[in-house]
Amino acid sequence: MKIEGKNAVLELLKTDKEIDKLLLLKGAEGSLGRIFALARQKNIRVQFVDAKVLDKESETGRAQGVIAFVSDYEYADLARLLEPKEGARFVIVCDGIEDVHNLGSILRVAECAGADGVIIPKNKSAQVTGAVVRISEGAANHIRVARVPGVNYAVDELKKNGYWVYALEAEGEDLYSCDLTGDIALVIGGENSGVGALTKKKCDKVLSLPLLGKVNSLNASVALGIAAYEAVRQRR
Numbered sequence: 241m242k243i244e245g246k247n248a249v250l251e252l253l254k255t256d257k258e259i260d261k262l263l264l265l266k267g268a269e270g271s272l273g274r275i276f277a278l279a280r281q282k283n284i285r286v287q288f289v290d291a292k293v294l295d296k297e298s299e300t301g302r303a304q305g306v307i308a309f310v311s312d313y314e315y316a317d318l319a320r321l322l323e324p325k326e327g328a329r330f331v332i333v334c335d336g337i338e339d340v341h342n343l344g345s346i347l348r349v350a351e352c353a354g355a356d357g358v359i360i361p362k363n364k365s366a367q368v369t370g371a372v373v374r375i376s377e378g379a380a381n382h383i384r385v386a387r388v389p390g391v392n393y394a395v396d397e398l399k400k401n402g403y404w405v406y407a408l409e410a411e412g413e414d415l416y417s418c419d420l421t422g423d424i425a426l427v428i429g430g431e432n433s434g435v436g437a438l439t440k441k442k443c444d445k446v447l448s449l450p451l452l453g454k455v456n457s458l459n460a461s462v463a464l465g466i467a468a469y470e471a472v473r474q475r476r
Contacts, residue, residue, distance in 0.1 A: 242370045243308040244300050246275065251378025252308055253278040261285040265294055265305035272305055300371050313368040316384035318394070321357040322401045329403065329423040330471060333359045335391045335439055336430030337460060340366045344375025345461035346428065351379035353468040359386045359394045359425075391427070395442045398425045405443045407435040408463055410456070412446030420471040428464045 243252050252259065253275065262279050264272055266288045279286050294303050321331065332350050337343050343366040350358050366372065367387075373380040388394045398405050406418065407427045427443060429435035440446055449458065449466055458466075 241310050241312050241373075242297070242299055243310060243373050244298055244303040244306070244370060245374040245377075246272065246304045246306060248374045248376070248378040248381075249306045249308045250275055250278070251381045252310070252373075253282065253284075255381050257310060257381065259284050260309040260311075261287060262309075263287050263289050263294060263297060263307040265303075266290050268305040275306055300374055302374065313373075313380070313385075315368070315387040316357060318359065318386040318388055318397060321359070321384055321386045322397065322403075325356070328421060328475060330355045330468075331357050331359060331398070331403070331425045332464065332468070333391060333394055333398075333405075333425055333427040334365060335361070335427055335435050336364055336433055337428065338364065338366050339431055340369065340371050341375055342366070342431060342460045343368075344372045344380070346464055347372065347376040347383055347385070348379040349461055349465045349468055351376070351383040353465075353472050355383065355468065357384035357386060359388055359391075361391050361394075362387050362389060391436065391439050392442055395425075395427070395439060399442075399444075404445075407440045407443040407446045408448070408467055409435050409440060409446045410448055410451075412448040415447045415449055415467055415470060418445065418447055420474045424471065426464065426467055426471075428460050431460060 243249055297307055332355050368380055368385055395405050403423045403425045405425045427435055
């Protein structure tokens, strides 16, 4: 897998993940100095290449002068993700998030809001790729992502483990009236279909954000960000 972009690679270098090699743009040692220094500290092989080589290797067209070569993303085990811990637990479940930009943004929100992890289904969902890592600004390097057979399976497991599971959808209860201080999971639906009907029935509640304008929906990652930080506010 290729990780591209300054922030994504820099965050990757802060982890203990094994990096096969780095491609750095010739003459960019100044702007990429911190990345180069960390790579040298960790004895990572660095190749300086010209722009044509970097462009050829780039999968996103936004390498920003650096590409890291790593093994494929390692998903977390769901059981490990749901283990008891000190303090309230908080996970996010993606139901049909197929757009890599939305998944990358969701991972960034989840990491910034201190979530314990994100759950995605194996099918009908974007997976964690190099593009998702770049879009997440490297947050994907720091948050655990569990991949499950299906969203309903995940909801059942969450409830068995003591979580309150809330779907974020239209025509539900007011988000701001809900107690989000305990062990919670927020289910965010896909760009077009939202949270599935059976999944909503399995959830403890459907929560909604007030929409005061003429548009009747928010982007998935934006809606999640608002809900996640309401949980953060309540827990402080």
